[in-house]
Amino acid sequence: xxxxxxxxxxxxxxxxxxxxxxxxxxxxxxxxxxxxxxxxxxxxxxxxxxxxxxxxxxxxxxxxxxxxxxxxxxxxxxxxxxxxxxxxxxxxxxxxxxxxxxxxxxxxxxxxxxxxxxxxxxxxxxxxxxxxxxxxxxxxxxxxxxxxxxxxxxxxxxxxxxxxxxxxxxxxxxxxxxxxxxxxxxxxxxxxxxxxxxxxxxxxxxxxxxxxxxxxxxxxxxxxxxxxxxxxxxxxxxxxxxxxxxxxxxxxxxxxxxxxxxxxxxxxxxxxxxxxxxxxxxxxxxxxxxxxxxxxxxxxxxxxxxxxxxxxxxxxxxxxxxxxxxxxxxxxxxxxxxxxxxxxxxxxxxxxxxxxxxxxxxxxxxxxxxxxxxxxxxxxxxxxxxxxxxxxxxxxxxxxxxxxxxxxxxxxxxxxxxxxxxxxxxxxxxxxxxxxxxxxxxxxxxxxxxxxxxxxxxxxxxxxxxxxxxxxxxxxxxxxxxxxxxx
Numbered sequence: 001x002x003x004x005x006x007x008x009x010x011x012x013x014x015x016x017x018x019x020x021x022x023x024x025x026x027x028x029x030x031x032x033x034x035x036x037x038x039x040x041x042x043x044x045x046x047x048x049x050x051x052x053x054x055x056x057x058x059x060x061x062x063x064x065x066x067x068x069x070x071x072x073x074x075x076x077x078x079x080x081x082x083x084x085x086x087x088x089x090x091x092x093x094x095x096x097x098x099x100x101x102x103x104x105x106x107x108x109x110x111x112x113x114x115x116x117x118x119x120x121x122x123x124x125x126x127x128x129x130x131x132x133x134x135x136x137x138x139x140x141x142x143x144x145x146x147x148x149x150x151x152x153x154x155x156x157x158x159x160x161x162x163x164x165x166x167x168x169x170x171x172x173x174x175x176x177x178x179x180x181x182x183x184x185x186x187x188x189x190x191x192x193x194x195x196x197x198x199x200x201x202x203x204x205x206x207x208x209x210x211x212x213x214x215x216x217x218x219x220x221x222x223x224x225x226x227x228x229x230x231x232x233x234x235x236x237x238x239x240x241x242x243x244x245x246x247x248x249x250x251x252x253x254x255x256x257x258x259x260x261x262x263x264x265x266x267x268x269x270x271x272x273x274x275x276x277x278x279x280x281x282x283x284x285x286x287x288x289x290x291x292x293x294x295x296x297x298x299x300x301x302x303x304x305x306x307x308x309x310x311x312x313x314x315x316x317x318x319x320x321x322x323x324x325x326x327x328x329x330x331x332x333x334x335x336x337x338x339x340x341x342x343x344x345x346x347x348x349x350x351x352x353x354x355x356x357x358x359x360x361x362x363x364x365x366x367x368x369x370x371x372x373x374x375x376x377x378x379x380x381x382x383x384x385x386x387x388x389x390x391x392x393x394x395x396x397x398x399x400x401x402x403x404x405x406x407x408x409x410x411x412x413x414x415x416x417x418x419x420x421x422x423x424x425x426x427x428x429x430x431x432x433x434x435x436x437x438x439x440x441x442x443x444x445x446x447x448x449x450x451x452x453x454x455x456x457x458x459x460x461x462x463x464x465x466x467x468x469x470x471x472x473x474x475x476x477x478x479x480x481x482x483x484x485x486x487x
C-alpha cells in the first residue's frame with residue numbers, strides 16, 4: 001500500500017525535492033504501514049516557495065475577480081470528478097473511514113473553490129462615499145503572500161478552505177500541511193495547476209514545528225492562517241504580531257452541547273454522537289461537554305450506550321466501517337491517558353475506554369468512549385482531548401447550564417437541543433462561542449462563517465466574511481477642485 005508522491009514539495013507549478021531536509025515517514029494509521037517517505041523543507045526550500053509566490057502574485061492580482069474565480073470553479077469540477085481517488089488518499093493519509101471522506105473531505109474542498117469562485121466578483125467590491133463636490137471610494141486589495149498552516153484532521157479540506165479565499169482575493173499562498181498528513185495538499189496543488197492556476201500561486205512545502213517559524217517570520221509574508229491547537233496558535237500569533245502581519249487563528253475547543261428535557265431524544269443522541277465520534281473525535285468544534293438535563297439523563301445515557309456500542313470499527317477502506325483509527329500512536333496514547341485520568345477522578349465509564357479487539361496490532365484504534373457523572377472541575381471536562389471521548393454532565397435549569405457552559409477559556413462552538421425555539425435562541429445568544437447550532441451539530445457548509453472566540457481564535461473561515469481576512473481596505477479621496485491652503 002503506497003501513496004508516494006513525485007517529491008516532497010510542490011513549488012512554482014512542479015514537484016521539488018531537497019534530500020537535505022529531515023526525512024520522515026507517512027504512516028497509514030490503520031496498519032502502521034509506511035505509505036510514503038518525504039523530506040521536511042530546508043531553509044532553501046522555504047525561500048524558493050516564498051520567492052515563487054512573491055513573483056507570481058502581482059500579475060494574478062491584476063486579473064479580474066471573475067477571471068480568478070473561473071479557475072477555482074474549474075478546480076472544483078476536477079475535484080468532484082476525482083472524488084473517489086481523493087477520498088481514498090484522504091483515508092490513507094488520516095485513517096478516517098472512506099464513508100466519511102467520500103462525503104466530507106474533498107467534496108467540502110470543492111465546495112469552497114466553487115463558492116469563492118462564484119462570489120468574488122460581487123463580494124470584493126468597495127464603496128463610493130459622497131463628500132459634497134468631492135468624493136472618496138474604497139477598494140479591497142490583496143495582502144500579497146499568505147501562509148496557510150494546516151492540521152491533520154481535515155488536510156484536503158483545510159488546504160482548500162485557506163487557498164480559495166486567499167487566491168480569489170488576488171493573493172499567493174505557501175501552504176504547509178501537518179507532517180502527520182502530508183499527501184492531500186500536494187494533490188490539491190496539482191489540480192489547481194491543471195485548472196489553469198498560474199505557477200507559483202499555490203505552493204506546498206512539508207515540515208514540522210521547525211518549518212512554521214521560518215514561514216511566519218519571513219519578511220515577504222503578509223498573512224498567516226493557522227488551524228491547530230491553542231498552544232501552537234499562541235506561538236504563531238505572537239510571532240506574527242511581532243511583525244504586524246495579518247493573522248487568522250482557528251484553534252481548539254471544549255465546546256458545550258446542551259440537551260434540554262423537551263428535546264427530541266433520538267436527534268439529541270445522534271447530534272452528540274456526531275459531535276464526539278465523527279472522524280474518531282478529531283474535530284476541533286466537537287461538543288465534548290454534553291450537558292443533559294436531569295429529567296432525561298437516564299434515558300439519554302441508555303440510548304447513547306446502545307447506539308455507541310453498535311458503531312462498526314474496522315478497515316477504513318471498507319464502506320461498512322463507521323469508526324477508523326486515530327491519526328497516530330502518539331495521539332491515541334494521549335487519549336488513553338485522558339481516559340485513565342477520567343476514571344481516576346471519579347467519572348463513570350459508561351462504555352468504551354480501551355483498544356478494540358480484532359484490529360491490527362499496529363493500528364491506532366480506540367473505542368468510542370462515554371463518561372457520565374462528569375463534574376466541571378475534572379480534567380476531562382476542562383482540557384481538549386481530541387479523541388472519541390464524550391463527557392456527559394448533569395444540570396437542573398437554564399441559568400445554571402449557561403454559566404457552566406461558559407466557564408471555559410475556549411469559545412469555538414456550542415449547541416442546543418430543545419423543542420422550545422424561543423429558549424433555543426435565548427440560550428445561544430448568551431453562549432460565548434463563535435459557531436453555534438440549534439437542534440443539530442457540526443454542520444459547516446461553506447456559505448456560513450466558521451471560527452471561534454476567546455482562546456479558540458479569531459478571524460473566520462468560509463463565507464464572504466473570509467474575504468475580509470485576505471484583503472486590505474484601500475481608501476482614495478478624490479478632490480474635484482483646487483486646493484485651498486492657508487499658506
